[in-house]
Each structure stands twice: as C-alpha cells, then as structure tokens.
Amino acid sequence: MKPLKISDILSxxxxxxxxxxxxxxxxxxxxxxxxxxxxxxxPTGTNPKAFVVFGMPxxxxxxxxxxxxxxxxxxxxxxAGKLAPIVRLLxxxxxxxxxxxxxxxxxxxxxxxxxxxxxxxxxxMILVGNYMPKIRKNWLVGIRTPHTLMSEEIWYRTHRFAGFxxxxxxxxxxxxxxxxxxxxTFVIIMAAxxxxxxxxEAVYYLGKREK
Numbered sequence: 001m002k003p004l005k006i007s008d009i010l011s012x013x014x015x016x017x018x019x020x021x022x023x024x025x026x027x028x029x030x031x032x033x034x035x036x037x038x039x040x041x042x043p044t045g046t047n048p049k050a051f052v053v054f055g056m057p058x059x060x061x062x063x064x065x066x067x068x069x070x071x072x073x074x075x076x077x078x079x080a081g082k083l084a085p086i087v088r089l090l091x092x093x094x095x096x097x098x099x100x101x102x103x104x105x106x107x108x109x110x111x112x113x114x115x116x117x118x119x120x121x122x123x124x125m126i127l128v129g130n131y132m133p134k135i136r137k138n139w140l141v142g143i144r145t146p147h148t149l150m151s152e153e154i155w156y157r158t159h160r161f162a163g164f165x166x167x168x169x170x171x172x173x174x175x176x177x178x179x180x181x182x183x184x185t186f187v188i189i190m191a192a193x194x195x196x197x198x199x200x201e202a203v204y205y206l207g208k209r210e211k
Contacts, residue, residue: 130167
C-alpha cells in the first residue's frame with residue numbers, strides 16, 4: 001500500500017480545523033446543540049456541545065483518514081479514477097460547512113436552516129455529477145447496488161446516466177431552493193439518486209433477458 005501523502009494529512013487536518021471555531025465560541029454555545037432538522041425546519045436531534053465541538057471532528061477525521069487509505073489502495077490497482085479529489089477535498093469541505101452551519105444555528109445566526117442545507121446539497125450534486133461517469137467501481141462513492149458492483153459495464157452505464165440526472169437535479173435543486181420550495185428540492189434530490197439506481201437494475205435485467 002502506498003504511504004499517505006501530504007494531501008491525505010491535509011484532508012484530516014481540515015476536518016479537525018472546525019475545533020478551532022467551536023472552541024472560540026464554546027462559552028456562547030448552549031449545553032445541547034441541535035444537529036438535525038426536519039423538512040419543516042424543526043429540530044429532531046440534539047447532542048452535548050462537547051461532542052459537537054470535539055467529538056464530531058475527531059470522528060469525521062478518522063473516517064476521512066480511512067477513506068484516504070482506501071483510495072490509496074485503489075490507486076495502487078489503478079482503480080481510483082476520479083475518486084481521490086472527492087475523498088480528499090469534497091469530504092472535508094462538506095463536513096466543515098455542516099459543522100459551521102450547526103454552530104451558526106446554535107448561535108442564532110441562521111434563519112431557516114433548510115435554505116443552507118438544500119442549497120449545499122444541490123451544489124454538491126452539481127460538483128459530484130460531473131465526476132460520476134469517471135468514478136471507477138468502489139465501496140465509497142456512487143450508485144452501489146449488488147448489480148452495479150458485480151459488473152463493470154453496468155457500473156459504467158449507470159454512472160454515465162447518473163452524471164446527467166445528478167447534475168440536472170443539482171441545478172434544479174438550486175433553483176427550487178432559492179424559490180423557497182424546499183419540499184420540491186427534497187423530492188428532486190431523492191429522485192436524482194434513486195432514478196439512476198432503478199436504471200442500473202433495468203440494465204441488469206434487460207441484459208439478463210437478452211442472454
């Protein structure tokens with residue numbers, strides 16, 4: 001296995017960097033912080049602030065490190081494709097945005113949390129959608145079903161199709177979010193994920209019927 005590189009260490013440090021911001025506002029945070037919300041913007045789950053500030057970054061840093069190790073293993077076998085930038089850059093940045101959003105919400109600096117979440121997910125979909133056709137078969141990112149994982153052809157065809165649906169879904173999600181149609185955005189996001197999975201199953205069964 002290739003040794004970890006500076007880019008991997010930087011990814012882990014990015015995850016841990018949110019501790020700095022959390023520690024700076026620690027005294028101003030409530031004892032329990034809301035970390036999940038419903039589609040009506042109501043809180044559905046809370047955690048102790050010590051866990052949010054220190055525990056969550058450490059857990060995500062460990063997960064990111066394991067993902068980087070896995071990516072290096074794929075690179076050794078020339079099967080990483082475009083997975084590396086998603087793992088080493090997008091994963092940490094996604095966590096940073098989520099963690100800072102949680103802090104700002106706890107400090108009363110955000111209005112409707114759905115605006116931030118839906119907009120964030122939609123933008124990520126646009127970014128990931130452009131990479132989908134170039135992602136090689138793996139266990140981290142992509143449309144991972146038993147049939148896509150068992151066949152290179154099904155994986156490729158499914159993700160080529162997903163590149164269009166996810167990108168288009170992200171663009172549509174940005175528009176509906178800015179219009180305040182959060183439920184519509186949620187439906188679009190779900191459809192952009194599940195439609196390619198259904199397409200992959202259709203490719204498998206149609207190919208099986210032809211044989």
